[in-house]
Amino acid sequence: xxxxxxxxIVVVGGxxxxxxxxxxLSKTVGCQNYNITLVESEQIGTVGVGExxxxxxxxxxxxxxxxxxxxxxxxxxxxFKLGIEFVNWRKQGHxxxxxxxxxGVDMDGISFMxxxxxWQKAGGTLDYSKFNAETEAARAFKFMHTPPQMGAKLMPDIxxxxxxxxxxxxxxxxxxxAMNGVKRIEGKxxxxxxxxxxxxxxxxxxxxxxxxxxxLFIDCSGFRGLLIEQxxxxxxxxxxxxxxxxxxxAVPCESAGELLPYTRATAQEAGWQWRIPLQHxxxxxxxxxxxxxxxEDARTKLLERLDGKPQAxxxxxxxxTGMRKKCWEKNCIAMGLASGFLExxxxxxxxxxxxxxxxxxxxxxxxxxxxxxINRYNKEMEFEYDNIKDFLIAHYKVTEREDxxxxxxxxxxxxxxxxxxxxxxxxxxxxxxxxxxxxFKETSWFAVLAGQGLMPEGYxxxxxxxxxxxxxxxxxKIRTGVQNRxxxxxxHADYIRENCRSVMSKL
Numbered sequence: 001x002x003x004x005x006x007x008x009i010v011v012v013g014g015x016x017x018x019x020x021x022x023x024x025l026s027k028t029v030g031c032q033n034y035n036i037t038l039v040e041s042e043q044i045g046t047v048g049v050g051e052x053x054x055x056x057x058x059x060x061x062x063x064x065x066x067x068x069x070x071x072x073x074x075x076x077x078x079x080f081k082l083g084i085e086f087v088n089w090r091k092q093g094h095x096x097x098x099x100x101x102x103x104g105v106d107m108d109g110i111s112f113m114x115x116x117x118x119w120q121k122a123g124g125t126l127d128y129s130k131f132n133a134e135t136e137a138a139r140a141f142k143f144m145h146t147p148p149q150m151g152a153k154l155m156p157d158i159x160x161x162x163x164x165x166x167x168x169x170x171x172x173x174x175x176x177x178a179m180n181g182v183k184r185i186e187g188k189x190x191x192x193x194x195x196x197x198x199x200x201x202x203x204x205x206x207x208x209x210x211x212x213x214x215x216l217f218i219d220c221s222g223f224r225g226l227l228i229e230q231x232x233x234x235x236x237x238x239x240x241x242x243x244x245x246x247x248x249x250a251v252p253c254e255s256a257g258e259l260l261p262y263t264r265a266t267a268q269e270a271g272w273q274w275r276i277p278l279q280h281x282x283x284x285x286x287x288x289x290x291x292x293x294x295x296e297d298a299r300t301k302l303l304e305r306l307d308g309k310p311q312a313x314x315x316x317x318x319x320x321t322g323m324r325k326k327c328w329e330k331n332c333i334a335m336g337l338a339s340g341f342l343e344x345x346x347x348x349x350x351x352x353x354x355x356x357x358x359x360x361x362x363x364x365x366x367x368x369x370x371x372x373x374i375n376r377y378n379k380e381m382e383f384e385y386d387n388i389k390d391f392l393i394a395h396y397k398v399t400e401r402e403d404x405x406x407x408x409x410x411x412x413x414x415x416x417x418x419x420x421x422x423x424x425x426x427x428x429x430x431x432x433x434x435x436x437x438x439x440f441k442e443t444s445w446f447a448v449l450a451g452q453g454l455m456p457e458g459y460x461x462x463x464x465x466x467x468x469x470x471x472x473x474x475x476x477k478i479r480t481g482v483q484n485r486x487x488x489x490x491x492h493a494d495y496i497r498e499n500c501r502s503v504m505s506k507l
Contacts, residue, residue, distance in 0.1 A: 010214035014040035017336025031181025096451030235325035254308035430456035
């Protein structure tokens with residue numbers, strides 16, 4: 001236990017992670033009680049690739065920061081996102097949708113999917129995705145918030161996230177952080193000073209000799225982990241044997257076609273390609289394994305597959321999938337890419353920053369640093385990373401593809417015991433028994449595993465407790481409710497044009 005009173009908080013690094021952290025701290029613990037300083041250098045660029053998010057970002061924007069949603073969408077050239085379309089993952093020419101919302105309506109204490117499985121095994125032919133409003137709206141290029149409802153809800157709310165320009169999001173957060181009292185210092189860090197006895201970080205020293213002292217340091221310095229790794233040697237857990245993609249090329253292009261309210265991930269010969277539509281452009285990238293394709297071939301293939309004119313040269317990124325062995329070490333907490341990296345297949349990068357901030361606020365130190373709390377924080381972050389890791393691995397492992405060396409490798413690779421158990425349970429009865437604290441719940445696992453081609457052999461016995469007529473009636477009501485909701489929605493582009501069009505918009 002270190003008994004130093006926490007007064008000065010120093011965030012090292014800007015970008016999305018740095019400014020999310022600084023903005024959230026300024027809004028919660030407050031600059032009236034703490035001196036919050038963010039140090040960043042214009043000489044050091046940010047990754048700024050992650051433009052797609054998951055629904056929890058709405059909680060951060062609305063509940064933590066109190067942003068006006070329409071203003072936020074305008075300022076970041078954002079669009080709305082209902083889920084992710086996966087193309088060619090199961091096999092060439094096949095696609096499926098991982099929606100944010102629920103599939104059907106849970107009944108009698110069990111998931112709707114058990115009822116659908118019973119119906120399907122009895123000869124029902126309607127695809128399970130037809131019972132999800134987000135999927136149906138995405139296919140029709142529609143979007144709308146859930147309208148106010150009187151009385152009991154007959155259908156779940158529409159779940160959505162955003163697709164935005166990450167660099168503009170950082171600028172938006174910086175503006176709000178500054179209004180709340182965060183001090184920004186421009187400069188490149190040349191040295192990190194530590195207490196010779198405890199090893200705690202005392203200050204960072206800039207190239208011009210200026211020292212910024214702190215009691216709590218937040219490392220948002222990206223892959224290099226300036227504080228957490230280069231200084232404190234926290235260690236890194238390498239997961240590249242399960243997730244072998246280790247490079248990415250990112251490039252924006254001109255907008256083309258309908259403004260999709262979803263992200264598309266297309267499996268390619270040595271990895272996958274993202275497509276993220278914004279109001280003013282489309283974000284693209286090829287995430288690949290350098291063991292299975294050269295950088296030049298990856299660049300050529302990415303540019304050939306764009307559906308609009310490229311607006312820049314592809315930006316290369318290199319990474320090792322995994323996480324820090326300790327995200328909190330001494331008086332330093334790593335966030336964003338400094339804490340670890342999981343490929344953006346399910347748009348979890350910004351979410352993990354949000355989780356880190358939430359756990360920091362829950363365990364925020366006052367009079368010193370407790371080893372018990374630090375250990376708890378590290379265990380909880382390990383749990384978060386582990387569960388996402390298993391979900392991502394499942395996308396590669398559960399496939400029919402063996403048409404390239406990359407796909408033969410991932411299909412036949414060994415997997416973590418925790419994932420193997422989930423797959424076996426799912427195969428038996430259509431669920432993975434996800435814990436409430438896990439990010440991806442049963443609906444997500446079902447959408448991905450069934451979409452990848454793993455169909456359960458059985459289902460929960462409670463689904464047999466109603467008659468065939470009652471089962472058919474319930475499914476008909478849910479399907480009608482989905483259709484009615486989607487029919488009432490406007491076109492996605494029209495909704496943005498009417499409510500939150502940006503000045504850079506091509507709409």
